[in-house]
Amino acid sequence: MTKENKGQSLDTIPKLLARNAQLFADAPAYREKEFGIWQSWTWAEAEQEITNLALGFLTIGAEKGDHIAIVGRNRPYFYWAIVAAQMIGAVPVPVYKDAVAEEMAYVLDHCSARFVVAEDQEQVDKVVDVMDQIKTLKSIIYLDPRGMRKYDRSALFDFHDLQKQGQATASEKLSELKKRIQEQNSSDTCVMLYTSGTTGRPKGVVLSNQNIVETGRATAEFDGLRSTDSVLAYLPMAWVGDFIFSVAQAYNIGFCVCCPESEETMQEGLVESGPSYFFATPRYFEGLLTSVQIRMEDAGRFKRWAFHTFMGHAKDIGPKLLDGKPVGVVDRLKYRLGRLLVIDPLKNSLGLSRMRVGYTAGEAIGPELFDFYRSLGINLKQLYGQTEASVFITQQKDGEVRADTVGTPSPGVELKITDSGEVFYRSPGSFVCYYNNEKSTKETKDSEGWVATGDAGFIEPESGQLRIIDRAKDVGKMKDGSMFAPKFVENKLKFYANILEAVVLGNGKDTCVAFINIDLNAVGSWAERNNIAYASYQELAAHPEVYQMIQANIEETNRSVATDPFLSGCQIHRFIILHKELDADDGELTRTLKVRRNVIEERYADLINAIYDGSTTVSTETEVTYEDGRKGKISATLEIRNTETFERKQVAA
Amino acid sequence: MNTQSYVTADGRTIGPAVMEMKNITLRFGGVVAIKDISFDIRQGEIRAIIGPNGAGKSSMLNVMNGFYHPQEGEVMFHGTKRRAMRPHQIAHQGIARTFQNIALFKGMSTLDNIMTGRLTHMKSGLLRQMVWWGASERDEVKNREVVEKIIDFLEIQAIRKTPVGRLPYGLQKRVELARALAAEPKLLLLDEPMAGMNVEEKEDMSRFILDVNDEFGTTIALIEHDMGVVMDIADRVVVMDYGKKIGDGTPEEVRTNQNVIDAYLGVAHD
Numbered sequence: 044m045t046k047e048n049k050g051q052s053l054d055t056i057p058k059l060l061a062r063n064a065q066l067f068a069d070a071p072a073y074r075e076k077e078f079g080i081w082q083s084w085t086w087a088e089a090e091q092e093i094t095n096l097a098l099g100f101l102t103i104g105a106e107k108g109d110h111i112a113i114v115g116r117n118r119p120y121f122y123w124a125i126v127a128a129q130m131i132g133a134v135p136v137p138v139y140k141d142a143v144a145e146e147m148a149y150v151l152d153h154c155s156a157r158f159v160v161a162e163d164q165e166q167v168d169k170v171v172d173v174m175d176q177i178k179t180l181k182s183i184i185y186l187d188p189r190g191m192r193k194y195d196r197s198a199l200f201d202f203h204d205l206q207k208q209g210q211a212t213a214s215e216k217l218s219e220l221k222k223r224i225q226e227q228n229s230s231d232t233c234v235m236l237y238t239s240g241t242t243g244r245p246k247g248v249v250l251s252n253q254n255i256v257e258t259g260r261a262t263a264e265f266d267g268l269r270s271t272d273s274v275l276a277y278l279p280m281a282w283v284g285d286f287i288f289s290v291a292q293a294y295n296i297g298f299c300v301c302c303p304e305s306e307e308t309m310q311e312g313l314v315e316s317g318p319s320y321f322f323a324t325p326r327y328f329e330g331l332l333t334s335v336q337i338r339m340e341d342a343g344r345f346k347r348w349a350f351h352t353f354m355g356h357a358k359d360i361g362p363k364l365l366d367g368k369p370v371g372v373v374d375r376l377k378y379r380l381g382r383l384l385v386i387d388p389l390k391n392s393l394g395l396s397r398m399r400v401g402y403t404a405g406e407a408i409g410p411e412l413f414d415f416y417r418s419l420g421i422n423l424k425q426l427y428g429q430t431e432a433s434v435f436i437t438q439q440k441d442g443e444v445r446a447d448t449v450g451t452p453s454p455g456v457e458l459k460i461t462d463s464g465e466v467f468y469r470s471p472g473s474f475v476c477y478y479n480n481e482k483s484t485k486e487t488k489d490s491e492g493w494v495a496t497g498d499a500g501f502i503e504p505e506s507g508q509l510r511i512i513d514r515a516k517d518v519g520k521m522k523d524g525s526m527f528a529p530k531f532v533e534n535k536l537k538f539y540a541n542i543l544e545a546v547v548l549g550n551g552k553d554t555c556v557a558f559i560n561i562d563l564n565a566v567g568s569w570a571e572r573n574n575i576a577y578a579s580y581q582e583l584a585a586h587p588e589v590y591q592m593i594q595a596n597i598e599e600t601n602r603s604v605a606t607d608p609f610l611s612g613c614q615i616h617r618f619i620i621l622h623k624e625l626d627a628d629d630g631e632l633t634r635t636l637k638v639r640r641n642v643i644e645e646r647y648a649d650l651i652n653a654i655y656d657g658s659t660t661v662s663t664e665t666e667v668t669y670e671d672g673r674k675g676k677i678s679a680t681l682e683i684r685n686t687e688t689f690e691r692k693q694v695a696a
Numbered sequence: 697m698n699t700q701s702y703v704t705a706d707g708r709t710i711g712p713a714v715m716e717m718k719n720i721t722l723r724f725g726g727v728v729a730i731k732d733i734s735f736d737i738r739q740g741e742i743r744a745i746i747g748p749n750g751a752g753k754s755s756m757l758n759v760m761n762g763f764y765h766p767q768e769g770e771v772m773f774h775g776t777k778r779r780a781m782r783p784h785q786i787a788h789q790g791i792a793r794t795f796q797n798i799a800l801f802k803g804m805s806t807l808d809n810i811m812t813g814r815l816t817h818m819k820s821g822l823l824r825q826m827v828w829w830g831a832s833e834r835d836e837v838k839n840r841e842v843v844e845k846i847i848d849f850l851e852i853q854a855i856r857k858t859p860v861g862r863l864p865y866g867l868q869k870r871v872e873l874a875r876a877l878a879a880e881p882k883l884l885l886l887d888e889p890m891a892g893m894n895v896e897e898k899e900d901m902s903r904f905i906l907d908v909n910d911e912f913g914t915t916i917a918l919i920e921h922d923m924g925v926v927m928d929i930a931d932r933v934v935v936m937d938y939g940k941k942i943g944d945g946t947p948e949e950v951r952t953n954q955n956v957i958d959a960y961l962g963v964a965h966d
Contacts, residue, residue, distance in 0.1 A: 077848070078841065078844035078845060078847075078848055079840075079844045079847070079853075079856065080844075189849070189907055189911060190903070190906070190907050190910065190911075192707070192910050192911070193706050193707045193708075193910075304853045304854075305851065305853045305854060307853070307854035308853050308854045311854070
């Protein structure tokens with residue numbers, strides 16, 4: 044890298060901040076909508092705010108190496124807290140804000156947090172509850188004072204007061220702060236992020252300045268990001284992706300981070316801020332597509348006709364235009380007309396008009412869904428990554444975007460595939476270690492620096508792109524020896540607007556079966572249009588006509604699965620529509636909404652037995668946990684249906 | 697009359713009486729809705745009025761905000777006897793209310809509905825507003841600021857531009873509270889703020905009521921059916937039955953009052 048020498052002085056986030064405050068002094072660094080208006084802070088202002096906060100941390104006795112937990116939704120103040128913590132040599136630990144008190148206590152205890160920066164009463168309450176148990180915890184800094192007038196003030200600090208306190212000590216403490224900033228280098232810890240833990244307790248991933256700063260720089264250059272770009276920060280701050288996009292890349296390039304007004308106004312924030320660089324989970328894109336489909340069902344005949352005509356055409360032409368492939372004049376004109384009538388207005392109403400680069404990852408994306416966005420002319424690409432890699436392992440280059448692969452290795456990343464099919468990587472972004480967990484560190488990262496991803500995949504010989512099949516431990520064999528890859532089928536199922544979540548089972552069995560969660564929005568709207576009355580999710584899910592509809596979706600999926608030479612054995616033979624939505628509060632999903640298979644297999648063992656022993660109905664009782672931690676039970680009698688399966692296609696010789 | 701200030705267990709200062717109802721009797725023709733009731737509401741407290749259906753609670757609230765004029769008795773506001781007034785004059789005195797059956801402008805957005813609550817604070821007259829530029833514009837910006845703070849406070853940013861007719865019931869109730877708050881009332885009257893809500897919505901609403909009282913120091917009088925809620929949030933409770941006052945005191949006192957227990961649980965008539 045050519046910047047190696049100059050990079051000497053730009054090897055930490057606080058040093059990048061100092062540079063940005065000079066270079067982009069008057070350009071916006073943060074925007075947030077508050078009181079109905081977008082407020083903004085320039086890089087120079089942001090530096091001032093962050094410095095004041097860092098000085099404030101010093102006044103309350105924060106030491107080098109302390110862990111400072113940060114719990115809140117995406118707001119500039121919490122990003123400042125991250126960088127302020129780094130300035131004084133402390134380690135920021137963003138924590139999932141929707142974690143229940145017990146989960147939060149585990150994390151605070153595990154990292155021996157000394158300070159917590161919390162958003163509001165709700166978060167402060169969770170921390171206060173466990174304050175006695177966590178001896179290291181010294182004080183809480185809160186942003187929103189509402190409802191806390193009567194709280195014991197001895198261990199509580201107001202965020203803004205702390206900044207003022209810090210500013211007042213600037214004359215004496217600023218040199219100390221500057222010294223601390225200069226002392227740090229690329230090998231110091233930049234941030235600690237807890238993995239969502241698909242299995243077992245969350246682990247604290249220690250990422251160094253080198254990991255973060257180098258990854259941020261290399262990947263931002265890869266996509267040609269510019270200081271005039273902007274992102275919408277709405278994904279959990281505790282998730283590595285947000286840290287890379289909203290901190291690492293933003294500070295490297297100097298682009299603007301926009302924060303929506305509240306969680307519910309994310310879509311509005313997207314439309315208003317019109318980000319040029321955007322990341323969203325497949326679930327988000329699915330939800331968006333579903334809402335478009337629902338709205339089109341309700342639209343008038345002309346609109347429906349225009350939508351189907353032009354979107355059908357764009358499906359072929361859009362991706363070709365994006366990739367710069369030759370397209371005939373007539374098709375170009377028709378696409379232009381489609382843009383005028385359908386595509387541009389649609390993009391505008393979705394907030395995707397200015398989007399130059401978009402990524403999705405986290406879970407494999409259904410090809411049909413992916414094609415929809417590409418046909419709109421949105422340069423949506425896939426990347427493959429994990430916390431331990433500072434996100435990036437592979438990503439797709441412009442012009443080499445495909446639905447079924449996740450791209451070629453990111454800058455500086457080496458890949459290898461073991462005989463068992465598991466993907467390993469080695470990169471500048473590879474994590475330092477799991478905090479206080481040498482055993483897990485050794486299991487994951489070997490002495491040569493190769494890190495196990497836990498995913499099974501292969502590199503396509505012709506394109507060099509990586510294709511991920513499934514979690515290595517989830518990939519199994521059917522009884523007849525053919526490959527069982529549940530996610531492959533689940534993703535196909537989840538493309539249907541009616542299906543929110545699907546879990547395919549069948550490892551070691553003769554046949555595959557599925558549990559289905561209906562999408563209440565889509566199915567509810569369908570029920571309304573068809574005069575079907577229902578009182579609850581459970582009742583709607585059990586409706587015979589809903590079963591009929593889902594069965595048709597599954598049979599269609601089976602037809603498409605049958606054409607895959609390796610995975611045709613994964614067709615669904617029987618299915619149940621579950622009586623409740625899979626929920627992170629019940630441990631069925633991770634906080635990032637990935638299915639926890641082992642939990643599902645345990646909780647619904649009775650259903651699995653029934654579905655394989657040929658019963659047509661099954662009675663069950665399921666324990667559920669409410670948001671406040673109380674428990675209750677749901678009981679139901681569920682129907683089990685058979686579905687049609689199709690002849691396996693022979694692999695062409 | 698209570699003039700002594702005191703501090704509650706949770707650290708709030710309760711001042712002297714803001715409003716006193718003295719021997720109020722209200723009749724509609726031959727029907728006696730309220731019979732000789734006296735009680736007071738003190739500065740900074742949350743005062744609940746409870747009672748079975750038809751006990752006269754809403755009538756009482758209507759007397760308090762000047763919509764009904766009692767045939768006997770007097771209403772003292774800040775120590776002086778209140779003369780008969782039109783409701784809008786009462787509003788100017790700093791009393792705002794919400795309604796049992798939501799009374800919002802269904803076709804208007806949440807924001808516009810809340811803005812109507814600022815009416816008493818708008819300075820520019822009709823002609824000025826027609827010209828718009830200048831004083832009237834500044835006036836609106838200032839009022840909008842207050843409204844936006846309330847929207848933030850009640851966490852309804854996401855529905856700012858949604859017509860209230862399309863909102864679920866629980867949210868409409870919250871918008872109504874927002875509109876009442878927009879008047880920056882000294883005394884806030886809430887008529888069954890939690891009627892028809894589910895447990896979660898009730899918890900949210902309770903939190904907002906406590907926060908309003910805590911944050912703005914607003915004195916609140918509320919009518920409520922849900923005993924659990926009342927006992928949790930009220931400082932003092934008046935209990936009414938058939939237009940009469942049958943109990944008055946802290947939730948604990950009221951809970952153990954035999955008359956109240958009889959009225960709520962029923963009593964065998966010999």
